[in-house]
Every structure is written in structure tokens, then in C-alpha cells.
Amino acid sequence: MTTNYRDAFITVSADCAATAGTVPARAGSIAQIQHALLSARPYGLTSDELLFEVHAQRRGLAEGERPAAWAAFFARPQACLRCSPLVKTFGWGLHHDADGRVALHGVESAEYAALSRRADLKIVPGMRSRRSS
Secondary structure, eight states, X not given: OOOOOSSEEEEOOTTOOOSSOOOOOSTTSHHHHHHHHHHHSTTSOBHHHHHHHHHHHHHTOOGGGXXXXXXXXXXXXXXXXXXXXXXXXXXXXXXXXXXXXXXXXXXXXXXXXXXXXXXXXXXEEOOOXXXXX
16 A cells, blocks of 8 residues: 555645644654655655655665564555645645655745646645544
């Protein structure tokens, strides 16, 4: 099973309070690691690669442990990036290109606005942090 999207844009969650893409401050958090990886390599990682890299870094996996750890990690269903704290809390939209590679776009940016209107992309809302009342 994969978490990868192709030709899709995950918008910020409807209940996200951020008015601009903000850098997560807590070192070692999922949000901070995801942001650092995507900022350093826009369109360099798929969703699966990103999620696994966060898992590997947080657990301090050595290179030799990674192939088996990849298989074990994806043997269980994984939440897709619609659940990412970047989307739910920090004001980032996530564009997945035709190859499934991901890049960040702040909700305040012209790129975000343009991507959210593109007819050739599947527009997918980020998951809410709270249930609607």
C-alpha cells in the first residue's frame, strides 16, 4: 500500500489557524523533520519516502537497517500527508507532481493560490484537527 499521490494538491485543513506557512520550531518533531526534508529537497521525495525518512530519523536507523525497516513500516497501513501537521497546523499545502514528488507551498503564497485552482490537479483537503460541531 502506498501513500503517494500523483498530480494532486493537498490544501491546508479547513480548521488550520495559520495564515502563512510557518516553520515548525520543535526540533525532532514530525512537523520539523518533514519541513526540513521538503525545504531542502523540493520535489525530491515521494510521500512514502518522506514518511519513512521521518520514521528512520526519529528512530536513529542505520543505513543497513533501512531495507528491512521499510518493509516493516509499510506492512502496516500508514496515514497519508493529508494528516501531516504541516497541513493541519503550520499552513503548508503539499503539491505532488506527476512523478509523486512533493513540495511545500505556504497558504499565503501565489503558488498556493495557483495550485489550488488548477483543473489538472486533484485538489484534496487536509484532514481537520478537530471534529466539526
